Amino acid sequence: MADYTKMWTDLGLNHENHNALLEYLGGAYQSIFMSQEKRPEGMSYFDFVISEAHGLRIKELCDEREAGRKVIGSFCVFVPEEMVLAAGCTSVGLCSGADFAQEEVEKVIPRNTCSLIKSFFGFSLGKVCPYMEVSDLIVGENTCDGKKKAFETFKDMVPNFYQMDLPQTKTPAGRQTLKLEFMRFLNQLEEMTGKKVTLEGLKEGIAITNAKRKALQRLATLRAADPAPISGLDALLINQVSFLDNPVRFTENVNKICDQIEVEIAANQGVKKAKAPRILLSGCPMAIPNWKLPTIIESTGAVIVGEESCIGERGLRNLTDDSANTIEGLIDAIVDRYFKIDCAVFTPNQERVEHIKEMKAKYNADGVIHYGLQFCQPYIMESFTVEKQLEKENIPVLRIETDYSQEDIGQLSTRVEAFVEILK
Amino acid sequence: MADYTKMWTDLGLNHENHNALLEYLGGAYQSIFMSQEKRPEGMSYFDFVISEAHGLRIKELCDEREAGRKVIGSFCVFVPEEMVLAAGCTSVGLCSGADFAQEEVEKVIPRNTCSLIKSFFGFSLGKVCPYMEVSDLIVGENTCDGKKKAFETFKDMVPNFYQMDLPQTKTPAGRQTLKLEFMRFLNQLEEMTGKKVTLEGLKEGIAITNAKRKALQRLATLRAADPAPISGLDALLINQVSFLDNPVRFTENVNKICDQIEVEIAANQGVKKAKAPRILLSGCPMAIPNWKLPTIIESTGAVIVGEESCIGERGLRNLTDDSANTIEGLIDAIVDRYFKIDCAVFTPNQERVEHIKEMKAKYNADGVIHYGLQFCQPYIMESFTVEKQLEKENIPVLRIETDYSQEDIGQLSTRVEAFVEILK
Numbered sequence: 001m002a003d004y005t006k007m008w009t010d011l012g013l014n015h016e017n018h019n020a021l022l023e024y025l026g027g028a029y030q031s032i033f034m035s036q037e038k039r040p041e042g043m044s045y046f047d048f049v050i051s052e053a054h055g056l057r058i059k060e061l062c063d064e065r066e067a068g069r070k071v072i073g074s075f076c077v078f079v080p081e082e083m084v085l086a087a088g089c090t091s092v093g094l095c096s097g098a099d100f101a102q103e104e105v106e107k108v109i110p111r112n113t114c115s116l117i118k119s120f121f122g123f124s125l126g127k128v129c130p131y132m133e134v135s136d137l138i139v140g141e142n143t144c145d146g147k148k149k150a151f152e153t154f155k156d157m158v159p160n161f162y163q164m165d166l167p168q169t170k171t172p173a174g175r176q177t178l179k180l181e182f183m184r185f186l187n188q189l190e191e192m193t194g195k196k197v198t199l200e201g202l203k204e205g206i207a208i209t210n211a212k213r214k215a216l217q218r219l220a221t222l223r224a225a226d227p228a229p230i231s232g233l234d235a236l237l238i239n240q241v242s243f244l245d246n247p248v249r250f251t252e253n254v255n256k257i258c259d260q261i262e263v264e265i266a267a268n269q270g271v272k273k274a275k276a277p278r279i280l281l282s283g284c285p286m287a288i289p290n291w292k293l294p295t296i297i298e299s300t301g302a303v304i305v306g307e308e309s310c311i312g313e314r315g316l317r318n319l320t321d322d323s324a325n326t327i328e329g330l331i332d333a334i335v336d337r338y339f340k341i342d343c344a345v346f347t348p349n350q351e352r353v354e355h356i357k358e359m360k361a362k363y364n365a366d367g368v369i370h371y372g373l374q375f376c377q378p379y380i381m382e383s384f385t386v387e388k389q390l391e392k393e394n395i396p397v398l399r400i401e402t403d404y405s406q407e408d409i410g411q412l413s414t415r416v417e418a419f420v421e422i423l424k
Numbered sequence: 425m426a427d428y429t430k431m432w433t434d435l436g437l438n439h440e441n442h443n444a445l446l447e448y449l450g451g452a453y454q455s456i457f458m459s460q461e462k463r464p465e466g467m468s469y470f471d472f473v474i475s476e477a478h479g480l481r482i483k484e485l486c487d488e489r490e491a492g493r494k495v496i497g498s499f500c501v502f503v504p505e506e507m508v509l510a511a512g513c514t515s516v517g518l519c520s521g522a523d524f525a526q527e528e529v530e531k532v533i534p535r536n537t538c539s540l541i542k543s544f545f546g547f548s549l550g551k552v553c554p555y556m557e558v559s560d561l562i563v564g565e566n567t568c569d570g571k572k573k574a575f576e577t578f579k580d581m582v583p584n585f586y587q588m589d590l591p592q593t594k595t596p597a598g599r600q601t602l603k604l605e606f607m608r609f610l611n612q613l614e615e616m617t618g619k620k621v622t623l624e625g626l627k628e629g630i631a632i633t634n635a636k637r638k639a640l641q642r643l644a645t646l647r648a649a650d651p652a653p654i655s656g657l658d659a660l661l662i663n664q665v666s667f668l669d670n671p672v673r674f675t676e677n678v679n680k681i682c683d684q685i686e687v688e689i690a691a692n693q694g695v696k697k698a699k700a701p702r703i704l705l706s707g708c709p710m711a712i713p714n715w716k717l718p719t720i721i722e723s724t725g726a727v728i729v730g731e732e733s734c735i736g737e738r739g740l741r742n743l744t745d746d747s748a749n750t751i752e753g754l755i756d757a758i759v760d761r762y763f764k765i766d767c768a769v770f771t772p773n774q775e776r777v778e779h780i781k782e783m784k785a786k787y788n789a790d791g792v793i794h795y796g797l798q799f800c801q802p803y804i805m806e807s808f809t810v811e812k813q814l815e816k817e818n819i820p821v822l823r824i825e826t827d828y829s830q831e832d833i834g835q836l837s838t839r840v841e842a843f844v845e846i847l848k
Contacts, residue, residue: 110804110825112536142592145569148771149805163771165593168566173589173604180597347572347587377801380534381573401534 004055007062011134014127021100021128022054025289032295036231038271040264042257043234049241053288057244058130064090065134070192073135075120076143077315077341078166080182081247082334086197086205087189093243094138095129096120097287099404109150114373115404116287117150124157131244132158137192139185142166143345144378162188170339170346179335186331202330206322212247215254216316222261223305224363227270229261232281232304233294234271239311240288272303277423280365282308282356283383284373285315290404293371296413300420305363308356309371314341317355344378352382353389360395366423367396369416374403396422428479431486435558438551445524445552446478449713456719460655462695464688466681467658473665477712481668482554488514489558494616497559499544500567501739501765502590504606505671506758509629510621511613517667518562519553520544521711523828533574538797539828540711541574548581555668556582561616563609566590567769568802586612594763594770603759610755626754630746636671639678640740646685647729648787651694653685656705656728657718658695663735664712696727701847704789706732706780707807708797709739714828717795720837724844729787732780733795738765741779768802776806777813784819790847791820793840798827820846 008018029050049057061071070089072079075096084091099115100122109121123129132138140151141164155161165181167174190196219238222229238257242250264270279302281294286309294304307313318340321333342352360368368390372380380401387397398419402408432442453474457463473481485495494513496503499520508515523539524546533545547553556562564575565588579585589605591598614620643662646653662681666674688694703726705718710733718728731737742764745757766776784792792814796804807823814821822843826832 108808110801110808112799112804113801142771145769145801146805148592149768149802152772152805152809165595165597167601168572168592169589171589173601177591177597177601344573345569347566348576375536375799375801377534377537377569377799378573380536381570381576384532384534385576 002055004059007059008054008130011058011130012127013130013133017100017126018054018128021098028289028291032291033233033237036233036271039234040230040257040260040271042253042260045253045256046234046238046241049245050237050288053244054130058134060246061090061092061134065136070136070189071134072137072139072189073131074139075147076139076141076164077310078141078143078338078343079139079164080185080334080338082202082205082209082320083182083186083189083197084205085208085247086201087186087193088195088201089189089193092131092135093287094120094131094135095123095287097290097404100128101126108153112375113146113150114375116284116373116376117146119287119404121150121154121157124154136160137162137188139164143343144376146375146377166345168345168347175335175339178339179332182331182335182338197327199325199327199330202327203322206320206330206334208247208251210319210322212242212251212254213316213319215251215258216242218258219254219261220306220313220316220363222258222265225265225270226278226364227268227274228272228276228278228303228305229264229270231271232279232298232307233291235304236286236291236294236307236311239307239315240286242316243311273301277302277367277420278305278363278365279303279420279423280306280308280356280360280363280368281312281371282368282386283371284376284379285310285312286371287311292404292406292409293369293400293402293412296409296416297369297420299413300417302420302423305365306359308352308359310343313355313359314343344382349382353386356386356390357393357395367398367419369419370397370399372399372401374401426479428483431483432478432554435482435554436551437554437557441524441550442478442552445522452713452715456715457657457661460657460695463658464654464681464684464695466677466684469677469680470658470662470665473669474661474712477668478554482558484670485514485516485558489560494560494613495558496561496563496613497555498563499571500563500565501734502565502567502762502767503563503588504609504758504762506626506629506633506744507606507610507613507621509632509671510625511610511617512619512625513613513617516555516559517711518544518555518559519547519711521714521828524552525550532577536799537570537574538799540708540797540800541570543711543828545574545578545581548578560584561586561612563588567767568800570799570801590769592769592771599759599763602763603756606755606759606762621751623749623751623754626751627746630744630754630758632671632675634743634746636666636675636678637740637743639675639682640666642682643678643685644730644737644740644787646682646689649689649694650702650788651692651698652696652700652702652727652729653688653694654681655695656703656722656731657715659728660710660715660718660731660735663731663740664710666740667735697725701726701791701844702729702787702789703727703844703847704730704732704780704784704787704792705736705795706792706810707795708800708803709734709736710795711735716828716830716833717793717824717826717836720833720840721793721844723837724841726844726847729789730783732776732783734767737779737783738767768806773806777810780810780814781817781819791822791843793843794821794823796823796825798825
């Protein structure tokens with residue numbers, strides 16, 4: 001790895017904290033990912049991206065900024081990447097997958113806050129997330145109460161902040177709220193760049209974003225095969241990388257690994273044993289380096305065949321209709337696409353349960369593990385409904401509630417092992 | 425007390441559970457309220473209402489229903505009583521102030537849910553809330569994540585349920601969401617009664633509701649006096665009763681006690697010692713019989729001089745403009761009035777901090793105790809901001825996070841006593 005010390009200093013990162021984080025990440029990555037047997041060849045690209053996530057990728061973003069491009073950091077799949085790209089900006093997901101500076105964090109937000117929110121406060125207070133530091137605008141959103149209210153404090157910790165309002169119901173009034181908000185967001189991007197978004201720009205933004213989704217959907221579909229052609233950990237990693245990488249290059253590399261995987265499937269080859277218990281993961285998003293539960297699941301010999309999650313199928317499943325030939329027509333298409341997201345902040349949200357059932361069938365899963373972050377009220381509340389409705393159809397379900405700490409690994413392992421046993 | 429056994433049976437209450445609850449309530453009321461010295465004479469009316477809260481008042485509601493009137497039960501000050509009255513219906517607040525059937529409750533909603541939500545599940549599962557059983561329609565709302573998602577389960581536990589959507593921001597789009605929702609709600613009431621709401625009906629609904637608010641505001645204003653002319657416990661009780669009682673009779677009796685209190689104030693008389701430390705309570709609502717924290721506070725010799733809460737000034741402070749002479753004009757006035765409510769589910773919500781400061785000054789409070797129900801993310805998150813901003817103005821603040829259990833009384837007492845000491 002090149003020496004990025006100067007770049008990190010210029011970005012205002014805290015060296016000591018940041019080095020500690022990189023050391024931890026490197027070690028975790030080695031032991032969790034590199035120790036897997038028989039990984040698809042194309043994973044080397046994603047391993048490289050991760051190894052350079054705080055290095056080369058940040059350098060690229062700095063270079064883009066030098067060239068006048070704006071970087072938009074966000075925490076949520078409701079932030080429309082089509083619009084960010086159409087405005088000539090770059091979209092990046094911000095760090096929120098590990099505990100950092102917890103003591104400092106609990107001075108500004110309550111202890112009973114989910115790990116994901118605490119994490120981005122910690123990354124910010126500890127000055128260890130180069131993506132935050134490189135962002136010209138950070139976008140928060142009114143999804144859950146935790147984020148909505150925490151952003152009131154967070155907004156004062158960063159230079160430029162935009163709070164995106166979101167509806168709570170899938171009603172005409174809800175769609176109107178989303179449309180007005182997306183138009184306000186587009187306007188904000190235009191003000192930042194000083195340029196009006198064009199029809200061609202929107203078409204291109206939609207094309208790039210749809211191509212990325214199609215590639216990820218292709219990968220998801222290949223995971224229906226038995227033996228599993230890719231581990232759940234590696235597939236999750238690819239989804240995680242989709243929030244950091246250049247979208248065009250990322251898409252090419254996802255398609256490349258899909259080409260290789262198709263050859264393996266045709267030869268009846270896989271990375272796991274045939275007939276290994278197959279798990280669908282459902283629930284809260286897992287941001288880098290939140291690999292705890294997938295590691296536990298796959299170390300039992302089971303394989304994760306899909307993620308019903310924002311970092312997974314909830315984020316990528318629907319394409320944006322690109323057929324309109326006016327700016328407003330395309331904005332409407334973008335609104336329609338995002339309005340379909342079945343996030344647990346909506347009420348009612350029966351679509352999500354139906355989608356879990358569809359995924360279970362499509363990817364030949366034997367059971368569902370519902371992952372809820374402690375204190376994430378929307379997903380944990382909804383997990384009761386999910387469990388009830390899946391059990392009605394005799395689909396085995398395990399509800400897990402955890403955080404980013406490592407303390408419950410033993411207990412989680414015992415529960416997951418017992419669950420995997422009944423799937424055999 | 426008359427024998428209401430038949431009425432309770434007809435309503436489907438569980439005798440054993442309900443008797444246990446009444447016994448507990450009676451005992452708590454005696455020891456907390458009746459043991460106070462020098463209460464205003466007019467409190468006898470409110471004592472009577474409480475003693476007949478499950479008896480005579482329910483009998484009245486049953487009689488109203490016999491006569492064809494509909495009863496609308498709700499949990500939130502966003503449900504517009506003006507409209508309920510205009511439609512010829514009666515509005516009641518539903519039971520949510522005590523733990524009940526906790527073991528059963530935690531089978532259907534998460535353990536990490538606030539006591540208020542768990543409470544109404546417990547009252548419903550235990551069949552002990554006659555107000556729920558007498559309601560022709562129960563109205564839930566999209567305020568916090570906890571309620572919003574819990575109502576998805578609760579709606580199937582009651583015969584008729586209506587979920588009210590609410591905005592999260594005080595923007596034009598937010599006001600539009602509220603207006604559309606209030607119009608939908610009015611429509612629902614009209615469908616239930618089979619009658620269209622008239623201009624006169626709306627005028628009358630607004631008049632009754634405004635008169636109640638004015639009486640409660642009058643009472644609130646009198647509490648600025650030193651020595652305190654009424655205990656915080658009694659004032660809270662009156663606010664709690666406002667959700668149960670017939671609004672016209674209630675208003676008369678609030679004005680009556682105000683008349684008496686004015687005489688006492690003129691004679692420089694009070695129920696507490698002059699110069700007793702004066703506390704403003706701020707935060708989550710305290711539903712009957714949630715008297716834990718006020719009891720602890722006033723047992724130190726301090727007096728509570730105001731409640732910045734839904735059951736308190738947040739619920740009663742703004743009147744509805746009654747000047748319009750069209751139905752739509754009055755609906756707009758109702759929307760405007762409710763859109764001002766500074767509930768912590770809104771973001772940003774700086775108005776609330778400003779209002780706390782105003783109340784502190786107006787009622788001559790020495791300090792603020794912020795009461796957050798454990799797992800109530802909106803208020804607990806916001807309490808950090810409240811604390812920071814009040815401390816900036818040298819206003820002493822104590823942040824309390826608790827639930828409905830009695831286990832932390834010792835610990836709370838110690839903290840409150842220490843806080844009251846610094847106010848002396």
